[in-house]
Amino acid sequence: MRIALAGNANVGKSVIFNALTGLHQHIGNWPGKTIERAEGTLKYRDRTIDVIDLPGIYSLSSFSQEEDITRDYILNEKPDVIINVVDATALERNLYFTLQLLEMERPLVIALNQMDLANTKGIDINIKELQELLGVPVVPVVAIRREGLTDLLEAAIKMDKKPEKEVRYSEALEDAIRKVEERIKTEKYPKRWLAIKLLEGTAPISIDIEDIKRALEDRISMGAFSYIASERYRVVREIVESVQRIIKPEKSFSEKLDAFLTDPLTGSISLIFFFIGIFALIFFFGNIVSATLEALLLSFFTGDNVLYSLYEGFVAGLTIVLPYIVPFYLLLGILEDTGYMARAAFLADRVMHKLGIHGKAIIPLLLSFGCNVPGCLGCRIMEGERERDITIFLSTLVPCSAISVVVMSAVGRTLGLAYVLLLYALVFVILFVLGRIAYKITPGEAVGLIMEMPNLRKPSISVVTKQTYHRTMDFIEIAFPIIIAGSLFVGALNHYGLIEPIAGFFSPVTEGWLLIPALTGVVLIFGVVRKELTVTMLFTLYGTTELGAIMSAPQMLTFTLVVMLYTPCLSTMAALLKEIGPKRTARIVLFETFFAIALGGIFARVLMLF
Amino acid sequence: MLSENEEEYLEEIYALFEDREKISISRISEAMGVSKASTSEMIKKLSEERLLKHERYGEIELTEEGMNIARNIKRKHRLLESFLHFLGKKDVHNEACKLEHGISEESADALCKFLGAPERCPDDGKEIPRCGKDCSECLKKTLADISTGKETVIFRTLCGRKASMRLNELGLLPGEKIKVVNRMAHGPIEVEVKGTKVAIGYGLAKKILVEECE
Ligand SMILES: Nc1nc2c(ncn2[C@@H]2O[C@H](COP(=O)(O)OP(=O)(O)O)[C@@H](O)[C@H]2O)c(=O)[nH]1
Numbered sequence: 019m020r021i022a023l024a025g026n027a028n029v030g031k032s033v034i035f036n037a038l039t040g041l042h043q044h045i046g047n048w049p050g051k052t053i054e055r056a057e058g059t060l061k062y063r064d065r066t067i068d069v070i071d072l073p074g075i076y077s078l079s080s081f082s083q084e085e086d087i088t089r090d091y092i093l094n095e096k097p098d099v100i101i102n103v104v105d106a107t108a109l110e111r112n113l114y115f116t117l118q119l120l121e122m123e124r125p126l127v128i129a130l131n132q133m134d135l136a137n138t139k140g141i142d143i144n145i146k147e148l149q150e151l152l153g154v155p156v157v158p159v160v161a162i163r164r165e166g167l168t169d170l171l172e173a174a175i176k177m178d179k180k181p182e183k184e185v186r187y188s189e190a191l192e193d194a195i196r197k198v199e200e201r202i203k204t205e206k207y208p209k210r211w212l213a214i215k216l217l218e219g220t221a222p223i224s225i226d227i228e229d230i231k232r233a234l235e236d237r238i239s240m241g242a243f244s245y246i247a248s249e250r251y252r253v254v255r256e257i258v259e260s261v262q263r264i265i266k267p268e269k270s271f272s273e274k275l276d277a278f279l280t281d282p283l284t285g286s287i288s289l290i291f292f293f294i295g296i297f298a299l300i301f302f303f304g305n306i307v308s309a310t311l312e313a314l315l316l317s318f319f320t321g322d323n324v325l326y327s328l329y330e331g332f333v334a335g336l337t338i339v340l341p342y343i344v345p346f347y348l349l350l351g352i353l354e355d356t357g358y359m360a361r362a363a364f365l366a367d368r369v370m371h372k373l374g375i376h377g378k379a380i381i382p383l384l385l386s387f388g389c390n391v392p393g394c395l396g397c398r399i400m401e402g403e404r405e406r407d408i409t410i411f412l413s414t415l416v417p418c419s420a421i422s423v424v425v426m427s428a429v430g431r432t433l434g435l436a437y438v439l440l441l442y443a444l445v446f447v448i449l450f451v452l453g454r455i456a457y458k459i460t461p462g463e464a465v466g467l468i469m470e471m472p473n474l475r476k477p478s479i480s481v482v483t484k485q486t487y488h489r490t491m492d493f494i495e496i497a498f499p500i501i502i503a504g505s506l507f508v509g510a511l512n513h514y515g516l517i518e519p520i521a522g523f524f525s526p527v528t529e530g531w532l533l534i535p536a537l538t539g540v541v542l543i544f545g546v547v548r549k550e551l552t553v554t555m556l557f558t559l560y561g562t563t564e565l566g567a568i569m570s571a572p573q574m575l576t577f578t579l580v581v582m583l584y585t586p587c588l589s590t591m592a593a594l595l596k597e598i599g600p601k602r603t604a605r606i607v608l609f610e611t612f613f614a615i616a617l618g619g620i621f622a623r624v625l626m627l628f
Numbered sequence: 629m630l631s632e633n634e635e636e637y638l639e640e641i642y643a644l645f646e647d648r649e650k651i652s653i654s655r656i657s658e659a660m661g662v663s664k665a666s667t668s669e670m671i672k673k674l675s676e677e678r679l680l681k682h683e684r685y686g687e688i689e690l691t692e693e694g695m696n697i698a699r700n701i702k703r704k705h706r707l708l709e710s711f712l713h714f715l716g717k718k719d720v721h722n723e724a725c726k727l728e729h730g731i732s733e734e735s736a737d738a739l740c741k742f743l744g745a746p747e748r749c750p751d752d753g754k755e756i757p758r759c760g761k762d763c764s765e766c767l768k769k770t771l772a773d774i775s776t777g778k779e780t781v782i783f784r785t786l787c788g789r790k791a792s793m794r795l796n797e798l799g800l801l802p803g804e805k806i807k808v809v810n811r812m813a814h815g816p817i818e819v820e821v822k823g824t825k826v827a828i829g830y831g832l833a834k835k836i837l838v839e840e841c842e
Contacts, residue, residue, distance in 0.1 A: 110822040111799065240802070247796035248803075251822070282812045364827045368815035376829055377816065466787075467816055467829030468794050 020068045020095075021174055024088055024119060025103035026112055027074030028472045030131040032056070033161040033481060034103055035071040038171070045488060054488075062171055070097070089222070092122050093207055099125045099174045106136035106143060106158070107473065109262055113254045116152065117185055121211040125177045128156040129170050134163070135473070140265040148261045153183025162478055184210070187249040191217075194234040198227050217242050272474045279474070280361050289365050292358075293384065296349050300342060300388060304419060307341035327509025331502035334548055335494070342419050343493055346388035347486040354381075355477040355485075360469060367467050373450065374457020375400070376467040379409045386416035390590040391493055393418075394597055408456045410598060411606055414586040415449050417442065420549040421582055427553050429578050432566040437575065445582050448617075496596065497589035504547035504588045531619040532580065534573045545581060547588055552581050572625035576618050584614035632729045635701050636660070637670050638679065639728075641690060642698035646754070651688040703757040704728040704736050706749035710756070711739055714786045737761075743786065744768030744837040769840060771808075771817060771833040779807045780838040787835040798826050800836070 023031045036043075039058025056071040072091055073084035092100060102119050104112040119126055128148075136143065149156045155173045159166030186192065198213035202225060215221035217231055219242065231242050238245050279285050315333045319326065353359050359381055367377030378399055386393025393413035400406040417425070430438045511517055517540050521528075524539035532538075537559055545552035553565075560568050569577065585607050586594065594603040630638075640660050644651045657667035675682045679694030690698060708724035708731070717723065731739075737759055740746075745768065749756055774780050782804045785792050799822035800806065809825060810818040817833045818825055828836070 108822075108824045111824045114797070114799070114822075243793055244796050244801060247793075247799075248801045251799055251801065251804075277810070280810050280818070282815075360827070364810075364816055364818065365812065367827070367829055368812055371815075371829065371831070377827075466791060466832035467827060468791065468798070468832065469827045470798070471818060471825040471827055 019065060019099075019175070020070070020097045021099050021101055022070050022072055022091065022097035023101050023103055024072045024092070024115075025074060026105065026115055027470070029074070029103045029105040029112065030161040031071055031074060031103045032484075033478070034101075034129065034131070034159070034167070034170075035069060036480065036484065037161060037164050037167055039069050062175070065175070067171075067175075092119075092124060093222075096124065099127060099177050101127050101129050101170065101174055103129045103131050103161075106130050106132050107139055107141060109141075109143065110251075110254055110258050111470075113257060114250055117250050117253065120152070120154070120181045120183075120185060121208065121214060123180045123208040123211065125179060126154045126181055127170065127174045127177050128152065128154055129161075129166075130156055130158045131161050133158045133166075134160045135475075138270065142263045142265055144261045144263075148257070151183075151257050151261065152181075154181050185253055187246075187253065190234060190237050191246065191249055194230050197230045198225075201225055201227060214246060218246050219243060276361070276474045279358070280364055282365075285361065285365050289362055292353075292362075296346075297387060300346055300349070301419065301422065303345060304341040305423070308337045311340060312337045327505045327512075328502060330509070331505025331547075332498075334505060334551075335498045335501045339490065339494060339497075342388055343392070344486065344490055346385070347392065347489045348482065350381075350385065351482040351485045351489075352477045355475075355482050357472040357474045360471050361474075363467070363469060364471070373408070373412065373453035374460075375405050375408050375412075375453075378467065378469065379405070379412075382409055382413050383416055386413040386418060389418050389420070389493075390414055390416065390586060391497055391593045392489060394590060394593040395489075395492065395496075397597065404460050407598065407602065408453065408460055410594065411456055412449060412453050414590055414594070414606060414610065415445070415452065415583065417445055417582050418549065420587070423550040424553045424581050425578055428556075428565055428574055432564075432574060433571055441575065441578060441582065444579065448583065496592045500588040500592045501547060508544055508547060527615060531615065532576055533619075533622045534577050535569065538577055542580065542584070545587070546585055549581060549587050572622060572628075575625060576622040579621055580614050580618040582614075583610060583617065585611045630697070634670070634674060635697075635729055636725075637667075637674065638690070638694060638698040639701045639705065641680070641688065642695070642702050645690065645698075646702075653688070656688070699757045701728055703759070704731055706754065706756040707736055707739050707743065707746075709749050710743050710746050710786075713788075714743070744770075744783070746786075768837040771819070771828065771836040771838050772830060774808045774817075774838060774840075776808055776811055778840075779805060780840055781805050783837040783839045785836050787832055791832060795828075795832075795836070798822070800826070800828075 023035055025031050035056060035058065039060050042060065043056060043058040045054060045056050054073070058069050058071075060067050060069060070091070072088040091097070100119060100122075102116050104116060116128065130143065130145065130148075143158075145156050145158055155177065157166055157170045157173050159170055161167070187195075194217055195210060195213045198216050199209050202209055202212055202216075204212075204223065207222070212221060212223075216225055216227050217234065219231075234245075235242055279288055312333060315336065316330070319329060350359075353362070362380055363377035365377070366380040370377050370379050373379070379397075381399060382393045382396035384393075385396045390413060393416065394410055397406050397410045397413060400409050425438055425441060429441060511520070520543065521536050521540045524543075525536040528534050528539040528542075529536050538556070541552045541555040541559065544555050556565065556568070562568070565574060585591075591603060591607060594606060637656070637660070640656060641651055644655060644659065649655060653664055653668050653671060656671070657664045660667070671680070671682055671688060674680050674694070678691055679697065680688055680690045682688045705724050705728045708727050709720045712720040712723055740759060746756055748754065768783055769780075771780070771782075782800060782802055784802055785795055785800070787795070795801075800819075804821060807820045808817055809820050814830055816827045816829050818827045820826075
């Protein structure tokens with residue numbers, strides 16, 4: 019038996035999924051998509067039940083990949099039962115989606131989740147009546163406390179017929195639906211559902227019904243899509259009005275906190291405060307742990323053969339994941355789960371708009387400060403390819419924690435903090451300018467911000483740890499093989515004495531154009547594996563950590579600027595490949611490499627003027 | 629009655645005037661992509677009709693009558709562009725160029741009212757000339773004009789198809805009463821609709837026409 023969980027975003031589907039399947043899960047991707055596919059099994063009374071968590075969505079018209087996936091899965095794979103998870107605190111919004119599920123004519127059970135929150139909000143729902151009006155079982159649950167889940171399972175197992183009630187819309191619409199139904203020959207989709215989708219203009223197949231649609235639009239004097247949406251909401255409102263009573267609409271603590279956190283003044287200040295705090299924490303904590311860990315692990319073995327570089331690569335990966343990635347994901351997960359990220363996006367929208375993207379981009383861009391890999395993966399949340407492409411491009415330019423290590427230990431130690439800030443300021447200006455340009459030249463329609471603001475709430479430990487775990491594994495899967503293979507390759511070059519010739523080969527670029535020592539050419543190549551290798555290798559090559567003795571101040575600044583801007587590291591490239599394919603990845607890598615070198619040369623010459 | 633061709637020339641001259649460019653035969657022929665010979669022939673004709681003044685080798689200047697006609701055509705052009713944009717059409721300029729010659733004054737005024745008396749054309753951001761009558765009756769506020777704590781009713785959304793659909797699905801439909809719960813100056817606006825909160829970017833909010841309620 020197969021059960022599919024479907025519902026709007028943020029209703030508690032994953033919590034229910036986890037509670038049902040426990041450890042028997044398989045997390046992968048939908049074929050050809052970058053959207054997570056979570057499947058699991060559970061044993062219940064000698065039965066094995068497969069559960070699949072469909073991506074959270076707004077509605078079932080084809081806009082984003084999530085919605086296509088859910089629709090196709092339900093219609094083509096025909097799960098035995100659909101559990102529609104509904105947020106009891108936002109009944110009206112959620113039932114809009116329920117109506118569409120009903121039209122798909124699969125057996126349906128409703129899990130009315132977050133009943134605890136509904137109670138504290140003073141929302142009273144007459145479940146029996148709701149059940150009658152919708153014609154499907156409605157089970158109240160509190161997923162985070164596992165309340166009602168057994169009842170839910172029982173109801174789902176018993177459910178074996180398609181919904182008995184049909185929602186009736188206005189006469190004008192019903193007329194049009196009937197006429198369209200007459201033209202539908204295919205058996206592949208439920209007739210009524212397909213007819214409505216054809217009228218909306220979002221059907222998966224095309225049948226010529228333009229005349230009917232036009233006649234309908236003439237009759238109602240508005241667009242068919244808007245009209246159907248308004249009809250659905252009219253039906254939903256009637257249902258909600260008869261089943262729901264709000265007892266005490268009193269401002270709760272979370273609403274007051276929300277007002278504080280999204281107030282233009284206090285909100286912006288807390289936003290800045292939060293992020294500086296997070297970075298400081300990760301940075302200091304990360305640096306200490308990373309250094310200790312590396313020293314410890316490398317003290318176990320020593321050697322300089324090719325195999326040793328394999329171990330080095332492994333250590334390199336570990337010293338990024340444990341100190342930087344895990345804590346960063348953890349804090350981010352907390353911010354997300356509380357609903358704070360939506361507030362951050364709200365506050366940042368105006369600034370982000372100047373970069374041609376909207377507020378949501380703040381999330382991947384912030385992630386990128388930790389590491390570009392999760393940053394690039396995080397760009398999935400941007401709806402619209404255009405926004406995603408611009409955000410991904412900018413993410414790869416954000417100086418990650420590895421780059422901060424370079425800047426601090428090269429420039430910070432020898433020239434002081436003022437120069438560090440100067441370099442950062444310069445990179446931000448460049449980011450801004452390139453963002454503007456990308457905005458101008460990237461084709462496609464700019465979609466403004468439309469974002470549901472979830473309720474502010476206490477984070478759930480299990481949701482956060484689970485998410486951190488999956489994200490970390492995602493990172494390890496992408497980055498580890500590359501880091502290790504890269505180290506191996508570089509180790510081999512070193513072993514066979516190919517380093518010097520390569521340095522010589524690149525000397526026209528390094529010595530000639532960038533005006534920095536030829537040996538830096540080698541470390542720039544190594545830096546592609548991992549950015550902080552650029553300095554650590556310099557230390558090893560010259561046998562000193564006093565870079566002031568090797569390079570002059572302008573040389574150091576040029577070198578660091580190039581490191582900050584040039585090609586994304588190998589792990590980031592792997593992430594890019596996964597997200598945007600080889601062509602666009604190549605474009606970004608080539609552009610950034612040439613851009614950094616060109617700019618570096620100019621920068622070096624400008625510095626000579628001082 | 630002027631011919632379509634004459635109207636096109638007047639419109640182009642008006643555009644050059646708007647951009648404060650020097651108006652000469654060569655500039656006009658360049659802007660319209662036609663030969664200098666046919667331009668100068670047309671200028672001569674328009675000058676005979678007293679729609680513009682042209683001294684030999686001097687600058688071209690529209691007469692008051694010519695200016696009125698030209699401005700009116702430009703107005704129709706940009707209103708039509710706004711409308712086609714609303715319909716979700718892509719290449720709005722060329723279609724508007726054809727329609728502008730056929731549309732009557734009454735229809736243009738009605739169109740202006742329908743669109744909530746927009747100030748600027750969504751295609752090129754240029755100002756839409758006013759009809760000269762009292763605008764207050766047609767002028768609609770947009771969601772971007774509503775301050776925090778106020779309730780308002782959606783009149784119509786003028787944004788692109790995709791955004792429009794998304795808004796519809798979130799319950800932001802004509803006739804829906806919504807409340808602005810929070811906003812940033814020139815930034816996004818948070819509204820309460822259907823019992824949940826939705827944040828809408830500033831640019832989008834400017835395309836949502838609303839009717840104020842007391
Ligand atoms: N108070 C309360 N919170 C819940 C309940 N179920 C889920 N949540 C919270 O709702 C948030 C979103 O849940 P999640 O399962 O990630 O939503 P999804 O997007 O539908 O998968 C999490 O922070 C959960 O802790 C519930 O029954 N009561």
